[in-house]
Amino acid sequence: MPPFAPAAGGGNEQPTALLKVEHLTMRFGGLVAVDDVSFEAPNAGITAIIGPNGAGKTTVFNCLTGFYKPSVGRLTLSHPRRGPLYLERMEGFRIPQVAGVARTFQNVRLFGGMSVLENLIVAQHNELMHASFFSLAGLLGLGRYRRAEAKAVERARYWLDRVGLTARADWDAANLPYGEQRRLEIARAMCSQPVLLCLDEPAAGLNPRESSDLNRLLIGIRDEQRIGILLIEHDMSVVMGISDKIVVLDHGRQIAEGEPRQVRADPAVIRAYLGEDENEDLPPEVARDLARDGGSA
């Protein structure tokens, strides 16, 4: 039994989706980076967003997490305790704080000069601020803050164990090898106790063993914490095994949405992936797989 039991009380029998994206459009001047994208992400499920480079995947994340204001669209998060929240109306930092949407970045963004443990404690900033009356209790040396901090350390320790970084707790984050930095970033996002976890290409740059460890970790998070996971992946073969649902973007447009089996057989997806320019993104054996499945459908 994980000590930090699911925040979301429900289960996947919940009728409404955790996240509902409707007509999301993001323009940069003349460039339409995301063009009328609509999909749903279930609670306690992994939803993969795939597509070639420049398809607009990261831009979708930036809209969801408040770094960009969408040009058009509605982003509804059905928070298990706070009810429906409209992310496109919320100020950037309030989305993680109030709506419980945590994310990682395509280019890892850690607090490099701070220790691994500190990274995980900073992630619990808002909770600690409340517990310490905005740090005043800590300044006066009240026990209230010490207890809150001890709890924060225990949560950090739990996630350090989960990602296998306990021995590195007191290292500077910048000194970790790349694969461990990626895991630390996920642990940090989880320490903020999200209801929706958005991971931007978490498998990029990992070796096959690290990559399969990562898949196991994500399945674990989904099944134990019962939160929603949005997973950006560049490479279709990685997500086929672990996602409950796949959304395919190409040049900003959504070309498919559905279960892995359906998406794999979708002619539009095959065309996008096997088009003259884009198939270098795909390992040859996957391309062959896709072509075969597509042909039989």
Place this chain on the structure above:
Amino acid sequence: MSGARLFGPAWLTEGVKEALLQALVALILAVPLIGLKTVQEPGGLGLQTRWPAVAIAVACVFVGRLLLVIARHIWPPRPKAAHSPVVAARIRRFVRLLGPATIAFALLLPFLPFADRYVLDVSILVLTYVMLGWGLNIVVGLAGLLDLGYVAFYAVGAYSYALFAANFGLSFWACLPIAGALAATFGILLGFPVLRLRGDYLAIVTLGFGEMIRVILINWSSLTNGPRGISGIPRPDFFGVPFNPSPAPDASAFHTLFGIAYSPIQRVIFLYYLILVLALLTNLFTLRIRKLPVGRAWEALREDEIACRSLGINPTNTKLTAFAIGAMFAGFAGSFFATRQGFISPESFTFLESAIILAIVVLGGMGSQVGIVIAAIVLIGGPELVRELEEYRMLAFGGLMVLIMVWRPRGLLAFREPTIRLADFDRTARARSEPAATVP
């Protein structure tokens, strides 16, 4: 390999090229700065040229750079990355010893045999800058906001004390919190519009703000008495008891209170302890707040603002608290400055002051409390101790800063102690729970 290799190994050719380039830059700067001098002549101003001096300066730059290149070749610089764990451990041990030793020395200083009036005055000056350095360190070292106008808050503190004490007869201890609060308010007022700016832009705006405050002090004559400044600021008293050589028969003075002979140095010693306590309070506050959510958020903001936002940390509020608290300590230091001098004028709050305080923080090693003390002693005490050098003092000052930056590009004691360690945390938690565990 190439025809460009005229003599010696490739690194030397590169070095000569580099030195030539720098000599050219020096030449461009030296012609107007050194080469031309205006002199009084019967018919008005005349120009005097000093080409030999220009030649010497350019030659110095060329030779100096070449020597640096050669030195770098013989002793290659260590990589700029973080210290190795061994070096970090050595610095940590050094700091652990040095900190308490320095405090003990500072507490005893007035009673040491060599501590005459002059030594105490210099020490008070150094301590003022230590306090300002520690205050600015909250903004620059912890929160990573480059503030070039810190002296503005120092000025606000000084003028608050001077005006409240002169106009309302408030005592130093009543004025101190007012000065701190006013300086913090100014910090927030400045912070609101500018904290969305980053790096260089923030530096430029804060620089402008520092100058603005000075110009306001000069021009708002009805309040500040303009460039003539405010004099006759009440001197500090010993918690209500004045330092007075000849008190009225029914009034008490410091020396009668303690039954000792009057000496003017008693007031100086009191001022010394006053600034020591204020500085140590600043230090204590910083050490504490680093371990609290706000302090950790400051450091996280310095490391990566975008990651902070993705964790639900409000960047604006977090920066504002850093700015306001840093300003508050400058306000405290300003009150002390006013009561110590008894006279203040806008002259005391020029950009040079901001630059010196920033230099102390950067040379000390951003974020290092002990490093700031060392840097303040070197930069403030050093020039005082070598007064014989006279007009070469500033040259020596500049040269020293260059040397420190070459020797330790990240500052004298650039190393950061984590605010919490899993190992230490476990040990204290076990110690706390053990007595409870033995209870049946």
